[in-house]
Amino acid sequence: NAGVTQTPKFRVLKTGQSMTLLCAQDMNHEYMYWYRQDPGMGLRLIHYSVGEGTTAKGEVPDGYNVSRLKKQNFLLGLESAAPSQTSVYFCASSFMGTGELFFGEGSRLTVL
Amino acid sequence: GIQVEQSPPDLILQEGANSTLRCNFSDSVNNLQWFHQNPWGQLINLFYIPSGTKQNGRLSATTVATERYSLLYISSSQTTDSGVYFCAGGFSGGYNKLIFGAGTRLAVHP
Numbered sequence: 001n002a003g004v005t006q007t008p009k010f011r012v013l014k015t016g017q018s019m020t021l022l023c024a025q026d027m028n029h030e031y032m033y034w035y036r037q038d039p040g041m042g043l044r045l046i047h048y049s050v051g052e053g054t055t056a057k058g059e060v061p062d063g064y065n066v067s068r069l070k071k072q073n074f075l076l077g078l079e080s081a082a083p084s085q086t087s088v089y090f091c092a093s094s095f096m097g098t099g100e101l102f103f104g105e106g107s108r109l110t111v112l
Numbered sequence: 113g114i115q116v117e118q119s120p121p122d123l124i125l126q127e128g129a130n131s132t133l134r135c136n137f138s139d140s141v142n143n144l145q146w147f148h149q150n151p152w153g154q155l156i157n158l159f160y161i162p163s164g165t166k167q168n169g170r171l172s173a174t175t176v177a178t179e180r181y182s183l184l185y186i187s188s189s190q191t192t193d194s195g196v197y198f199c200a201g202g203f204s205g206g207y208n209k210l211i212f213g214a215g216t217r218l219a220v221h222p
Contacts, residue, residue, distance in 0.1 A: 035212075042116075042198055042212035058209065090155065099143045099202060101210065103155040 002026050004104035005089050012110045013081045021076040021107050023091030030096035032074035033058075034066060036087040037106075043090060049074055050096070080112045114139050116201050118213035125189050125220045133184040133216045135199035143202025144175050145210065146184050150195045158184070158197075189220045 005024045013019055023032065030051050035043040035058075045058030049068040063085060065077045074093075078085060091104040115138040125131055135144075146158040159166050159173040161182065166173055169191075175182040186193055196217050200210035 011151055040214070042214045043200075044212070045209060085175065088153065097146070098159040099210075101145060101147075101200075103147075103157075106153050106155075 004091055004093055004102055006089075006104035006107045008107060009105065013078075014076050014112050015082060017081050018077070018079050019081065019109075020078075021089055021091075021109075023074045023076070023093075023104060025074075025091075025093040025102075026072065026074055027095075027102065027112050028071070029093035029102075030071070031094045032068065033092045033094075033101075034064070034074065034076045035090045035092065036060065037090060043102060046076065046089075062084065078109075081109075083111045085109065086111045114201075114203055114211050116199060116200055116211050116213040117196075120216060121214070123211070123216060123218045125172065126183050127172075127189060127191060127220055127222050129189050129220075130185070130187045131189060131218070133186070133197055133199075133218075135182040135201075137180050137182075137201045137203075139203050140172065140180070141177060141201040141203060143210065144177075144182050145200050146173055146182070147198045148193075148195055149198065149215070157197075171202075179217055186218075189218075191220050191222055194218055194220050 033048040034046040047066040052071040075087045117136045156186045161175045163177045170187045172185045196215040198215045
């Protein structure tokens, strides 16, 4: 049982490059989330989805786009990476109505 | 805006000691969770506890929603308890959108 899987685990980009982070969950969860974690801080919500085909903005959405074409997958895109987007990104999922959150292992992104 | 505050920010314990971590929130919660981030960065859900008390082994948690706080108790601490503990609250109008505190960093020494 894989739970929540993120790929890639590590990535280094140059300023202005684009990339996509993939999150996959095998728990049939309706809700999926992308968070970022910066040193000494908690997790801040970037975007989330309450079901297939839906997305919504979180606390810090600027510079990111997301898509939820399939229930099990949630993609996070950076169209033009900036050094301020250097962070650890976590995907999470939960059942609708319970809220218990399960996290992936994180993806460490460095933008030079 | 909604605030989730954790205390203390840092805690150092000797193995075998007990501790209490606190989470205060500025508005009524309908969803309160505690997480442990281990030294390798992995986030594990410890408790889903919008109200009342739950226990899991050496860990227990209590949320008093009417007074807007939650407590995480760690008894007989072990070195494997080291890491960062986060609480996160969900608030009316944003169910399942959790707001995280900044965390309590715990170091347990043998």
